[in-house]
Ligand SMILES: NC(=O)c1ccc[n+]([C@@H]2O[C@H](COP(=O)([O-])OP(=O)(O)OC[C@H]3O[C@@H](n4cnc5c(N)ncnc54)[C@H](O)[C@@H]3O)[C@@H](O)[C@H]2O)c1
């Protein structure tokens with residue numbers, strides 16, 4: 157199945173006679189388009205208006221689909237073609253809103269000056285009270301330098317803003333955290349670390365997002381060391397958590413002992429190295445890795461993994477293959493071994509489409525849309541903020557992965573991210589470990 161990267165909404169009028177919608181659907185399909193949602197907007201005595209969402213590979217195919225619908229005739233009219241994704245982004249996806257109503261003078265005095273001064277003094281005397289009287293304890297900075305935006309590469313922080321706003325929207329929607337995008341106009345690790353340190357008093361946690369390797373490793377390590385609030389690079393650990401959950405589920409379904417399976421990691425950047433490290437720390441002995449960078453392969457060795465030179469050799473040796481290179485179509489179908497588990501996690505396009513991998517003999521296959529760190533980061537931060545933990549630890553990440561796997565339906569790899577329970581399960585699991593770890597330190 158090819159990529160379906162272009163999404164458009166067609167506003168189509170058809171005569172209110174059975175069979176006309178079928179003609180439109182056939183025309184779209186014959187021209188190579190896929191149909192998503194069909195919304196009937198109005199049914200009149202003579203004609204019916206519908207919004208039909210279509211998915212195409214590229215602009216050329218889109219044009220073919222549009223011509224096919226336009227040429228139908230017989231009263232079928234294509235009125236407008238709109239880009240729903242762009243339209244949904246107009247004005248941005250998030251906003252800061254007041255939680256309190258300000259209608260009267262009394263409200264104004266309570267919310268703002270002079271009333272607020274007493275709250276300031278209270279916090280000055282007891283800084284811990286900021287957790288109670290401000291939004292800090294429920295706010296997480298989503299920090300990027302724009303160097304590894306999805307698999308699009310170093311497109312800069314401004315172009316990465318839609319992704320950061322997306323993460324903020326997910327924080328809000330799934331766990332009620334205020335995510336605040338912070339775009340850094342520097343790639344210098346010293347400056348990134350210094351800037352994040354300076355703004356950190358505003359936040360209860362720091363989510364590093366789409367910061368490329370290798371500087372992401374240093375940036376995260378230094379910030380974790382310097383700050384007493386949780387810091388996590390999502391592309392590393394959020395991804396590792398969800399990937400571990402997916403392979404736990406796959407092995408359970410296939411009746412395979414995960415710790416005895418061999419794993420092949422293609423791409424050893426931020427996501428790939430963290431996945432390999434997570435697998436090793438979880439007790440998986442054989443973790444092979446491939447990357448076009450020799451330095452990345454050496455880094456794998458430091459964590460007990462074994463670098464392999466060619467991708468086809470890696471595919472030959474691995475029961476479970478995970479790819480995070482950002483290179484669409486990198487995995488050739490002829491390399492897939494029957495019964496393999498293939499997780500091609502690059503966004504926006506995977507290294508191999510799940511359908512193609514399954515056709516080539518894979519037992520389980522998924523892409524980065526379903527095996528996505530959206531299943532991890534919201535609950536992980538909810539858990540640590542609830543527990544007022546100062547950091548995110550490996551046992552918390554394992555607990556998150558096991559919670560996701562535990563909540564996965566039989567035969568599936570991961571739960572659906574729109575199921576609110578999965579985020580609650582992750583939050584609870586992380587909070588429990590955080591509280592246990594706190595009490596064992598005291
Ligand atoms: N599904 C998810 O939740 C999820 C999460 C994080 C990242 N990702 C995806 O993973 C991809 C990588 O993200 P990242 O943050 O790790 O980026 P990164 O830049 O840190 O890492 C990419 C790595 O892939 C290697 N690579 C590139 N082309 C290669 C090739 N042809 N063969 C072998 N190795 C190659 C690079 O050398 C680099 O080490 C992106 O597409 C991103 O969207 C997905």
Ligand SMILES: O=C(O)C[C@H](O)C(=O)O
Nearest residue numbers: 305306307391503528529
């Ligand atoms: O943003 C996503 O969809 C997942 C991930 O963080 C990525 O960089 O691909």
Ligand SMILES: [Mg+2]
Nearest residue numbers: 306365366391
């Ligand atoms: Mg990312």
